[in-house]
Amino acid sequence: MKELLKFITCGSVDDGKSTLIGRMLYDAKLLFADQKQALVLDSKIGSRGGEIDYSLLLDGLAAEREQGITIDVAYRYFTTKRRSFIVADTPGHEEYTRNMAVGASFADLAVILVDSSKGIQIQTRRHARICSLMGIRHFVFALNKMDLIDYDADRFGELKRHIDILTAETGLRNYKVIPVSATEGDNITTESKKLPWYHGETLLEWLEQVDVHMEEEEGFVLPVQRVCRPDSRFRGFAGQVESGSIKTGDEITVLPGEERARVSRLFWTDEERSEVSEGMPVTVCLDREIDISRGSVLVSGAEMLTGNLFSAMMLWMDDNRLVEGKRFLLKLSTQKVPATVMKIEYKIDVNTGDRVPAREIRKNEIVRCEISLTSPIVFDRFENHRSMGGFILIDRVTNTTSACGTVSRKLGRSENIIRQDLDVTREMRAASLDQKPLTIWFTGLSGAGKSTLANAVEKQLAARGMHTMLLDGDNIRLGINNNLGFTEADRIENIRRVGEVAKLMNDAGLITLTALISPYRSDRRRVREIVGDGSFVEVYVSTPLEECEKRDAKGLYRKARKGEISEFTGIGSPYEVPENPEITIDTSTCSIDEATDILMRELEQFLR
Amino acid sequence: MLYSIGKDSSVMLHLALKAFYPEPVPFPFLHVNTTWKFREMIEFRDRRARELGIEMIEYINEEGIKQGINPFDHGAAYTDIMKTQALKQALDKYGFTAAFGGGRRDEEKSRAKERIFSFRNAEHAWDPKNQRPEMWKCYNTEIRKGESIRVFPISNWTESDIWQYIRREDIPIVPLYYAAVRPVVERDGNIILVDDDRMKLLPGEEPVMKKVRFRTLGCYPLSGGVESDADTLDAIIEETLSAAESERTSRVIDKDSGSASMEKRKREGYF
Numbered sequence: 001m002k003e004l005l006k007f008i009t010c011g012s013v014d015d016g017k018s019t020l021i022g023r024m025l026y027d028a029k030l031l032f033a034d035q036k037q038a039l040v041l042d043s044k045i046g047s048r049g050g051e052i053d054y055s056l057l058l059d060g061l062a063a064e065r066e067q068g069i070t071i072d073v074a075y076r077y078f079t080t081k082r083r084s085f086i087v088a089d090t091p092g093h094e095e096y097t098r099n100m101a102v103g104a105s106f107a108d109l110a111v112i113l114v115d116s117s118k119g120i121q122i123q124t125r126r127h128a129r130i131c132s133l134m135g136i137r138h139f140v141f142a143l144n145k146m147d148l149i150d151y152d153a154d155r156f157g158e159l160k161r162h163i164d165i166l167t168a169e170t171g172l173r174n175y176k177v178i179p180v181s182a183t184e185g186d187n188i189t190t191e192s193k194k195l196p197w198y199h200g201e202t203l204l205e206w207l208e209q210v211d212v213h214m215e216e217e218e219g220f221v222l223p224v225q226r227v228c229r230p231d232s233r234f235r236g237f238a239g240q241v242e243s244g245s246i247k248t249g250d251e252i253t254v255l256p257g258e259e260r261a262r263v264s265r266l267f268w269t270d271e272e273r274s275e276v277s278e279g280m281p282v283t284v285c286l287d288r289e290i291d292i293s294r295g296s297v298l299v300s301g302a303e304m305l306t307g308n309l310f311s312a313m314m315l316w317m318d319d320n321r322l323v324e325g326k327r328f329l330l331k332l333s334t335q336k337v338p339a340t341v342m343k344i345e346y347k348i349d350v351n352t353g354d355r356v357p358a359r360e361i362r363k364n365e366i367v368r369c370e371i372s373l374t375s376p377i378v379f380d381r382f383e384n385h386r387s388m389g390g391f392i393l394i395d396r397v398t399n400t401t402s403a404c405g406t407v408s409r410k411l412g413r414s415e416n417i418i419r420q421d422l423d424v425t426r427e428m429r430a431a432s433l434d435q436k437p438l439t440i441w442f443t444g445l446s447g448a449g450k451s452t453l454a455n456a457v458e459k460q461l462a463a464r465g466m467h468t469m470l471l472d473g474d475n476i477r478l479g480i481n482n483n484l485g486f487t488e489a490d491r492i493e494n495i496r497r498v499g500e501v502a503k504l505m506n507d508a509g510l511i512t513l514t515a516l517i518s519p520y521r522s523d524r525r526r527v528r529e530i531v532g533d534g535s536f537v538e539v540y541v542s543t544p545l546e547e548c549e550k551r552d553a554k555g556l557y558r559k560a561r562k563g564e565i566s567e568f569t570g571i572g573s574p575y576e577v578p579e580n581p582e583i584t585i586d587t588s589t590c591s592i593d594e595a596t597d598i599l600m601r602e603l604e605q606f607l608r
Numbered sequence: 609m610l611y612s613i614g615k616d617s618s619v620m621l622h623l624a625l626k627a628f629y630p631e632p633v634p635f636p637f638l639h640v641n642t643t644w645k646f647r648e649m650i651e652f653r654d655r656r657a658r659e660l661g662i663e664m665i666e667y668i669n670e671e672g673i674k675q676g677i678n679p680f681d682h683g684a685a686y687t688d689i690m691k692t693q694a695l696k697q698a699l700d701k702y703g704f705t706a707a708f709g710g711g712r713r714d715e716e717k718s719r720a721k722e723r724i725f726s727f728r729n730a731e732h733a734w735d736p737k738n739q740r741p742e743m744w745k746c747y748n749t750e751i752r753k754g755e756s757i758r759v760f761p762i763s764n765w766t767e768s769d770i771w772q773y774i775r776r777e778d779i780p781i782v783p784l785y786y787a788a789v790r791p792v793v794e795r796d797g798n799i800i801l802v803d804d805d806r807m808k809l810l811p812g813e814e815p816v817m818k819k820v821r822f823r824t825l826g827c828y829p830l831s832g833g834v835e836s837d838a839d840t841l842d843a844i845i846e847e848t849l850s851a852a853e854s855e856r857t858s859r860v861i862d863k864d865s866g867s868a869s870m871e872k873r874k875r876e877g878y879f
Contacts, residue, residue, distance in 0.1 A: 071737060074720045075713045077766045086764060098741045102723075105743040134743070230631040238627075269626035281627065317741050331746055390744045399750040404743040 002084045005207060008073075008103040010131065011113035012123035013092035016144045018074075020113060020182040021089050024204060025078060027189040071096055073103040082208040092123055097364040098317035100127060101404065104134040105390075108212040111140045111203070116155065116179070117148040120162050126350040128170050129366060133313055133406060135386055138212045139167070139175040142203060146195065147181045153197040169353050176210070178203050216278075217385050219302025220244035220252070223333040226294055228283050236267065236283035237292055239334065242387040245277035246284075246300055254290050255297045255378040256306045261286040295335040297378045297388070304380050304388060305410045308373040311345070314405030315366055318395060322361040322369075325492040327522050328402060332391035335377045338529060339393065343370040359489075370411060374529060382406035396522045397576070429509035433467050437506035438606055439531045443518045443578065444541030445570045446556055447548035449587035449595070450515040453541060456596040457603070458513050466607075469505050471498055473516035486567070492523060499527035506535055511607075519575040537606050539599070540581035545570050547588040582606070609708040610695075611637040611664070613649040614825045615781050616710030619762065619770055622779045624708075625660070636663035638707070640698055642690040643668060644679055644827035646803050652782045667698035679829040680808055687830075696732045699756060706749075706757040714766045724763050730754035771845045785844065787821040787836040798832035823848075 009017040074089045088103035104110065110131045114124055131139070141163050149155045160177050167175050179187060179198055186192035189204045201209070221242040228236040246252065248263050265285040266276050276282045284298060297304060316322050322341060330339035346355040348366040361367045382389030389407040394400070430437050440457070442450040451472055458470050476498055477484070484490040495518055505512040518524055528536045548570065549557040560568035567573040578584075583602045587595050609624060611617045624633045639653060657664035672689040679686045699707060713720040723742045728734060740748055751757060765773075774781060791802045793813045800807075801822075802815045807829065809815070820833035821844070838844045 072721045072739060074717070075764065076720065077714045077764075079768075099739075102741050102743065228628070228631050234630060236630075267629065270629035283629070329750065331748065333746075387745070390746060392741075392743055392746045392748060394748050394750055399748070399752060401741045401743070401748045404741065404746070 002079060002082070004084045004086065005109065005210075005212065006086045006088070006107045007109040007111060007207065008088040008090050008100075008107040008131075008136075009111045009113060010090045010100055010104070010127040011092055012115065012118075012121040012127075015092060015113040015115045015121075015124075016182045017092060017113050018089050020111075020142065020144065020180070020188070020203075021076060021087055023182045023185055023188050025076065027185055028078070028080060028204060072099045080204070080208060085207065094123060094126070094364060097126065097130070098315070101130050101134060101315055101317070104131045104136055105404070107131075107136055109138040109140065109207075109210065110136045111142050111207075113142050113144050114159065114163075115148075116143045116145050116159060119159060120166060122351050125166060125170075126364075128166060128172060129348065129350055129353075130315060132170055132172060133315060133366065134404075135382065135390070135406070137174060137214065138210060139172050140203065140206060140210075141175060141177045143177065143179045144182055146179045146186060147184045151179075151186075151192075151194045156198075176200075176206055178206060217243035217302075220246045220250075220298075220300040221302050221304075221385060221388065222246075222282070222284065222298040223335075223387065224292060224294055224296045224298065225334050227292065234285070235289075236265075236285045237296070237298065238281070238283045239298075241276055241278050241280050241282055242333075243278050243385060244300070244302065245275055247275045250300055252284075252286070252298045252300045254292055255299060255304055256376060259290045261288050261290055263287075295333075295377075297333070302385070304378050304385070306376050306378050307410050308376045309342075309370065309411040310379065311368065311370050311408045311411055312391070312405040313366065313368050313408055314393070314403045316361045316363060316403050318400060318402035319363055320395075320402075321488075322367065322403070323359070323487070323489040323492075325489045325496065327396060327492075327526050328393040329396060330371065330373060330377075330391055330393055332377060332379055332407075333388055337377055338374045338396075338526070340372045340526075341369050341393075342372045345369055368408070371405075379407055379410075381409060396525065397520075426507045426509070429507070433509040435466050435509070435511060436607060437509055437511060438535055438537055439502040439506055439512045439514065439527075440537045440539060440603070440606075441502075441518070441524070441527065442513065442515045442539045442541055443524060443581075444543060445545060445548045445575055446517055446568075447551045447553055448541040448543040449592070450517075450541050452592060453539075453585070453587070453595060453599065454513045454515040456592060457599055460596060460600055461511060466511055467509065468511045468513065471502060471505075471512060471514045471516075473498075473514075476501075476516075491520075495520075495523040495527060496530070499530040502527070503531050506531065517569050517575070519569045519573070521576045521579065524578065537583065537603070538578055538581040540578045540584045542577075542584050542586045543588045544586075609633075609635060609637050610710070611639045611653070612710070612826075613639065613645065613653050613782060614710070615770055615774065615785060616712065616762065618779050618781050619765075619773055620708060620710045621656070621660075621662075622777060623761065633662060636665050636702075638665045638667060638698055638702070638704075640691060640694045641666050641668050642679075642686075642694070642827050643673065644690075644806075644829060646782070646784055646801065646825060646828045646831075648784050649782050649825060652780075656780065665698075665702070667694060667701070669694035669697060678806075679827055699732065704756065705751060706759055708759045708761065710762060711758075711760045712765050712767070712770075713763050722760065722763070724760050725749065726758045726760065727751065728756045728758060732756070768845070768848055771841070771848055775841045775845065782825060784822045784825055787819050787839045787843075789817050789819050790833075791815040792818050792820055792833060799834065801828050801831075801833060803828040 009021055011017055071091055076087045078085050088106055090100040090103040112124060112127055114120060143156060143159055156179050163177055178200065179195055180203055182188060186194055187202045189202060191202055221244060222239050223242065224237045225239040228238050246263060248266055250263050251260055252263060253260050263284055264287045266273050267283040268276055268280050324341060324344055326341050328339050330337055344358055344361060345368040347358040347361055349356050380388040391405055392401050393403040395402045442454050444450050454470055458468050461468050481494050481497055484494050498514055498516060502512040502514055524538065552558060556565060556568065559565045560571040569575050583599065585595055585599060609620060611621065628634060669690055677686055677689050711719055721736060723739050725742060725747050726734060727740060792799050793802060793815055799820055818835060819837060821836045821838060822831055822833045825831055836847060838847045
């Protein structure tokens, strides 16, 4: 098999990325006859007046051909005498930056196109930074459209100086600058007579010979994908070796934790071997029983970090903005845990590289932030072990991949703050009160009857000799949360604090009732995690909007309708209905007393 | 795992066996049968399932059979009803949230744009303009109820990779891939095998014996063969590497409505 090079083409819109690849395939005679024929036919009706439009070879989606732009990454495969190639042609529009990043995460080398007649654009800089963020270490700057600047050596020299400045500023070390014209075919696969002053390689020649081998990462690393257990005698741990190698008899460490064992058997898929190495899909058997599951990492001679707080550089890809306190699922290697973006440290100005303070982050911005996890994971700095330092954030409501990022460094909170075990436990406090601590969380629209019901339920519980506490949304905002406003970040923090206080009350043995609109599923899910699933009872007060608005006890709906309150839940801002509440109650169809009776009956099972 | 009996499916099946070894493959295989597959394909499928002890589910759109839908009279509607609709029905019937397929990006231009994890809404539709970003090997597999994922693990393999892997691993494939003398007719520039007596000959058409092989397999009336002497794997690989035409030219259905036809079918739920 020939050596494989995976590269991308990127750069600003209309710099000629698709055309360049099309041209390369065409000139290197790497097209099938039917593809060539279709190309000629399609070009006749295209925008180049019957001249062959090489970009049509790559823009495969109907919308792309209609608009004459690239929307998503296209992968092309070709082989020359010296190498096999996979090229990802990526979109230049800022709108589709995330698709460009997809291509970049896959590649060893980036060909960044620059339109010589226009010079370096903001997208050129953005793409150079994203390539670097995603881990590309080798670059070619193809100064395209040399025909438009009359193959001028002086102009080329000037552009090259601009590129030297850009690479110095972005920290790109291995780069090559090549003058080309994709439409005219100059210097793509063959030397051009129009560029007599250029004595270097053509683009294809360079791609055929460039050495992109990375330095080897330290030690043996195997993130476990699954436990293989065909019968009671065989127990193996399967995954792909991310770095290094290991032999039978070697000692490995299982992370998290520090348990050690020796390798008893090794399989490279269905073939038993005495040694396995980087890139192989393997199954490892150990000489003793250790608790290992998906997400565990087997290492030997490699230092990893374990913790629940780190600092990371991210590309934000979601249409919704990122604000501090927002919750996600974080996926890193084979581990997946709930995570919070605790702090936005700064964003990068893609044009100048400056660090800019920011409170919120928009789509396609590069941000440095602190990420906190609900439980510790095994990770490393991206530059030490790529597979253990690259991660994605998944939105918990839309399931979209909101961001991708790389770990910059571990942060120390988890080292310095260690949970103190207390001698008097929650169980002992609860036992002395003779009750089971619970958080009964009332959620629903303003005016649905949450406070009234919570109040009535608390009276009933108190009458039965139970020890309770009611946390009311408005009262909390007047006290512990009086420094919070109504921005998205503040709303999230408001709910988080109430959740933490409710948990403290539970730890004290109390039954806590809360009455807050709490319109977002992700916030309520987070509170459930803080409080603990077994102690959390979500009560959805499902009184319909029309009824709440008719009641309008506080006159808020009237104000919202008049536009005096913006983003009022139910009017200007959504209420996300609970998917699986423990109890649902509608106060528009029964009296308060009846509703309270129903609730008390439903609560019985949780109180025991 | 979708199993179409072709060479890519043979490779996928082989990879699945290896991936879970020494455990048996923990999921069933699904063949959507249009009832117009080459006879040798069905024989091969049943033999492999028996030999390997894998669970092979066959699904046929019985409604389409009742209506007498066939590739000769119904053209594009046939593909839609017997393949696309049948696949959707099968996935719904068994409630699969994810299905592996052997699609490769080098096959066709809209495939070249598809992610490895490709998401479908409750109607099985693909939204090519709004695909989830897919970074490194960090796959986002979260879905909502009703949604499903099509997974293409061999997206980045080429036709040549497939053949070389079949040779290296000695993977059994349907004999139709090897050149042999077979009864065929030439129709609209395609060489079509007369596989059974449902093949309606046009006036003046006379089956002739020719040494042919097939680069892709599907429904016999829609799969064009090529004249070839390649009756060994080495000969096939040599022929593939020096081929002047891409493999999909022999698929009659791809030429139905121009370059965007595959994307259109995929948006509608075709694999």
